[in-house]
Amino acid sequence: MTSRSVPQWPDAAPAPPPAGRCWTVFDLAARGTTARDWHRRLTVAGLDAELVTVPEPQLTGWIEALPPAFGELASRRHVGWRVAAVGPEHAVLALRACAVEAGLMDAELHLHADRRTHRRVYCPHCGATTLAAGDRFRCAGCARTLLVHDHVSLSSGRYLGSVDTPDAAPGAAR
Amino acid sequence: MTGDDRLTVAAVEQTTVDVRSYVLTSHRPLRPYEPGSHLVVGLDGVRTCYSLTDDGTAPDAYRISVRRTGRGGLSDALHDTVRVGGQLSVSGPRSAFPPVPHARHHLFVAAGIGITPILSHLGAARRWGRSCSVVYGYRSGAAAHLELVRRLAGADLVEAPGRTALASAVAEAVERQPVGTHLYACGPRAVLDLVTDRCAAAGWPPERVHVEHFTAPDLDAGAPFEVLVRSSGRRLPVPAGVSLLEVLERDGVAVDHLCRTGVCGRCRIGVLAGTPEHRDLVLPAALRDAADRMYPCVSRAGTAELELDL
Amino acid sequence: MTTAPRTPDTAPSYATPLAELAWPFEPGADTYRYWINVERGRRPVATAAGSWGRHVLEVDGGYPAVMAERTAILDREPRRCSALPHALPAAWEALEFGLAEIAPQRPDLFRLQRGDDGVLRWRNDLLGTRWSARTGDPLVDGAHPLAALAGQVQEDLFLLGPREDRLYVDAVAATFTGSWSSSFSLGMSFADLHSPVPRIRDSGMVDRTERFLLSLDPGDVYRRTNWSIYDSGRLDASLEASHRRDPGHAVRSATEHRYGSLRLRVELQHLVRLPATGALLFLIKTQLAAFADIVTVPQWAGQLRSVLAELPEDMAAYKGFARYRPGLLDWFDL
Numbered sequence: 001m002t003s004r005s006v007p008q009w010p011d012a013a014p015a016p017p018p019a020g021r022c023w024t025v026f027d028l029a030a031r032g033t034t035a036r037d038w039h040r041r042l043t044v045a046g047l048d049a050e051l052v053t054v055p056e057p058q059l060t061g062w063i064e065a066l067p068p069a070f071g072e073l074a075s076r077r078h079v080g081w082r083v084a085a086v087g088p089e090h091a092v093l094a095l096r097a098c099a100v101e102a103g104l105m106d107a108e109l110h111l112h113a114d115r116r117t118h119r120r121v122y123c124p125h126c127g128a129t130t131l132a133a134g135d136r137f138r139c140a141g142c143a144r145t146l147l148v149h150d151h152v153s154l155s156s157g158r159y160l161g162s163v164d165t166p167d168a169a170p171g172a173a174r
Numbered sequence: 175m176t177g178d179d180r181l182t183v184a185a186v187e188q189t190t191v192d193v194r195s196y197v198l199t200s201h202r203p204l205r206p207y208e209p210g211s212h213l214v215v216g217l218d219g220v221r222t223c224y225s226l227t228d229d230g231t232a233p234d235a236y237r238i239s240v241r242r243t244g245r246g247g248l249s250d251a252l253h254d255t256v257r258v259g260g261q262l263s264v265s266g267p268r269s270a271f272p273p274v275p276h277a278r279h280h281l282f283v284a285a286g287i288g289i290t291p292i293l294s295h296l297g298a299a300r301r302w303g304r305s306c307s308v309v310y311g312y313r314s315g316a317a318a319h320l321e322l323v324r325r326l327a328g329a330d331l332v333e334a335p336g337r338t339a340l341a342s343a344v345a346e347a348v349e350r351q352p353v354g355t356h357l358y359a360c361g362p363r364a365v366l367d368l369v370t371d372r373c374a375a376a377g378w379p380p381e382r383v384h385v386e387h388f389t390a391p392d393l394d395a396g397a398p399f400e401v402l403v404r405s406s407g408r409r410l411p412v413p414a415g416v417s418l419l420e421v422l423e424r425d426g427v428a429v430d431h432l433c434r435t436g437v438c439g440r441c442r443i444g445v446l447a448g449t450p451e452h453r454d455l456v457l458p459a460a461l462r463d464a465a466d467r468m469y470p471c472v473s474r475a476g477t478a479e480l481e482l483d484l
Numbered sequence: 485m486t487t488a489p490r491t492p493d494t495a496p497s498y499a500t501p502l503a504e505l506a507w508p509f510e511p512g513a514d515t516y517r518y519w520i521n522v523e524r525g526r527r528p529v530a531t532a533a534g535s536w537g538r539h540v541l542e543v544d545g546g547y548p549a550v551m552a553e554r555t556a557i558l559d560r561e562p563r564r565c566s567a568l569p570h571a572l573p574a575a576w577e578a579l580e581f582g583l584a585e586i587a588p589q590r591p592d593l594f595r596l597q598r599g600d601d602g603v604l605r606w607r608n609d610l611l612g613t614r615w616s617a618r619t620g621d622p623l624v625d626g627a628h629p630l631a632a633l634a635g636q637v638q639e640d641l642f643l644l645g646p647r648e649d650r651l652y653v654d655a656v657a658a659t660f661t662g663s664w665s666s667s668f669s670l671g672m673s674f675a676d677l678h679s680p681v682p683r684i685r686d687s688g689m690v691d692r693t694e695r696f697l698l699s700l701d702p703g704d705v706y707r708r709t710n711w712s713i714y715d716s717g718r719l720d721a722s723l724e725a726s727h728r729r730d731p732g733h734a735v736r737s738a739t740e741h742r743y744g745s746l747r748l749r750v751e752l753q754h755l756v757r758l759p760a761t762g763a764l765l766f767l768i769k770t771q772l773a774a775f776a777d778i779v780t781v782p783q784w785a786g787q788l789r790s791v792l793a794e795l796p797e798d799m800a801a802y803k804g805f806a807r808y809r810p811g812l813l814d815w816f817d818l
Contacts, residue, residue: 021377077353079352079355079377079378080377102353105382124668153668155672162665162723163727206577208702232760272646272762274647276568302573303620
């Protein structure tokens with residue numbers, strides 16, 4: 001059973017609403033032409049829209065550098081700015097976390113994950129975050145083998161992991 | 175304080191020609207309150223909400239400022255009858271206009287006596303080092319608390335004497351607020367409409383704009399509808415011109431309430447079926463479509479019937 | 485597959501005095517389900533062995549042992565305490581509330597003073613704590629104000645802040661949670677936080693609970709209890725520490741029929757609507773009692789057996805005893 005904290009993405013990407021004053025559209029190695037279509041649609045609607053494209057090979061490094069970079073970008077914008085992003089889930093969720101940290105709210109974000117290739121996973125045993133490809137992975141911080149839970153923190157864009165013990169029910173407050 | 179409490183009028187100050195500030199104290203410790211909270215003052219069976227002007231963290235007194243309207247009513251009665259050493263019946267403080275603590279910046283807009291909750295917010299922002307700026311519109315010579323606002327806001331204050339100056343100050347301010355700003359406005363309806371219109375035009379999501387009405391608008395009588403009270407299974411007609419709260423009270427259904435004007439939020443009830451027509455000033459913009467709750471003192475039904483969680 | 489060496493389980497075993505145990509079952513009830521079993525706080529409740537519930541934060545007979553364990557955990561893992569930057573005012577309000585709550589309970593050990601200069605002074609002779617600070621200081625004795633409170637009280641502490649009519653976890657200071665990760669929960673919404681809990685997530689109960697919390701008046705205090713079955717007297721059952729536990733312990737306890745060493749793990753939860761910030765302070769006091777001790781109280785023995793026998797399978801699994809329920813019930817009947 002999938003926890004309801006795990007985002008459910010529709011198959012087709014819904015177009016961003018022609019709201020706000022200006023937009024930044026992030027093409028995070030997205031499939032097809034979704035990001036470009038969004039950008040064109042916003043421009044046609046008379047909104048000031050810029051397109052930022054991150055190719056697949058650069059995506060991991062780009063995510064690592066994102067927190068200060070996004071904060072710097074946001075500091076040059078005003079209320080009325082909207083952000084759209086499409087790409088693999090881990091990149092979209094990482095961007096969402098930075099956007100919220102910069103002060104944006106859901107009404108100002110238009111996000112879509114077109115696939116789930118990796119997950120950024122938090123290790124409660126050591127506090128490290130690891131980019132994991134499968135359900136079981138080696139923690140980058142403590143080297144323990146962790147199991148990914150169906151539990152997501154949208155505020156940090158991370159899944160929860162833990163060592164697999166028979167009495168450790170993956171759960172939240174009872 | 176949960177029910178009504180008697181507070182002593184420790185001081186009365188003539189703040190401007192038509193505004194008086196009342197300092198209310200008690201022999202018991204006064205409960206802290208959120209910035210933007212109000213006190214419900216009762217006099218001869220009439221109750222009205224007044225904003226508290228301090229930041230609320232550790233109150234030594236409750237301070238309210240009341241403008242004489244010249245139209246009678248509670249505000250004028252306070253001016254006419256309340257003297258130092260007298261007592262006032264109050265309840266609260268209640269919070270219906272709180273700050274958004276995680277905002278990256280706070281823009282406060284006040285018009286006239288609408289400065290009262292903004293003064294509270296400004297004090298709290300300064301106490302906690304929150305980034306803020308203030309636009310204060312007033313009639314020349316009639317600006318309540320102007321010296322205090324100037325002292326607290328310093329260089330972060332834009333003064334706008336007159337409606338035209340306020341309109342251009344607001345228009346300019348909403349265009350250049352940092353990402354993550356929340357706006358709080360208090361003033362007459364026309365000013366609040368101006369603020370929300372300007373924000374919408376500048377691309378602000380409504381969730382960032384918080385307005386506090388200091389007078390409730392006159393509402394039309396509305397269409398008749400019916401409610402079903404879940405606990406009793408009783409079906410009650412609500413005629414045009416009669417509030418749902420009154421109908422419930424007459425039928426013996428107790429609903430906690432204070433202002434009866436859709437301002438204070440005390441009478442909130444749950445709705446199980448049907449769609450309410452919200453006419454209150456409590457629900458934030460993002461929840462104007464909420465179907466699971468309503469304020470029966472002013473709100474009515476958008477459907478022929480509502481089922482109430484009472 | 486490689487596994488890092490397991491850290492030996494050195495956590496001390498803790499037992500709550502039965503006279504202070506917040507017995508979580510309704511008098512006379514033979515069954516248990518999740519419900520919003522909340523009631524007003526600050527009202528003492530008599531149990532078959534004693535009483536509980538007089539205070540919101542309570543210094544009980546286990547205070548020295550619990551504080552020693554908490555200090556050891558926080559020294560080792562400071563990330564058990566974390567806070568979003570905007571939570572500072574609420575953390576300060578929680579600190580002042582919490583210290584004012586415990587100070588009168590042990591005037592021989594604690595002293596709280598607010599000077600005319602506005603400086604708050606705290607002294608705890610049992611723990612050797614002494615500090616002074618001004619309301620709003622970012623650090624109190626070198627720690628975030630919520631962590632400073634956690635260092636003086638037995639309860640786990642959470643600050644929930646309202647945003648757009650929802651609640652979010654704005655600050656955490658917790659060392660004794662059940663099998664979930666408090667450090668992961670920082671910043672999460674109330675709904676997402678509870679999403680893995682069976683039965684309650686789809687029942688609308690989380691939404692109803694959140695509505696209830698948001699409707700609390702300034703200064704309101706409510707409480708509820710919750711419980712589970714646990715295999716040891718370790719206070720720290722958190723996911724953070726799950727690698728420190730011996731994975732075979734629970735199974736062995738059951739297969740070797742050492743049911744008397746199982747523990748009833750009770751969470752006494754309090755909710756306080758802090759009036760100056762509007763934040764909700766959520767407190768969990770964890771209590772542990774061995775089955776062997778519980779059955780010395782006849783009313784408790786009978787009621788606990790009935791509840792455990794009747795509980796549906798999924799809830800039994802979540803409460804931690806589904807795998808060995810038949811043997812456990814037989815043990816009660818010995």
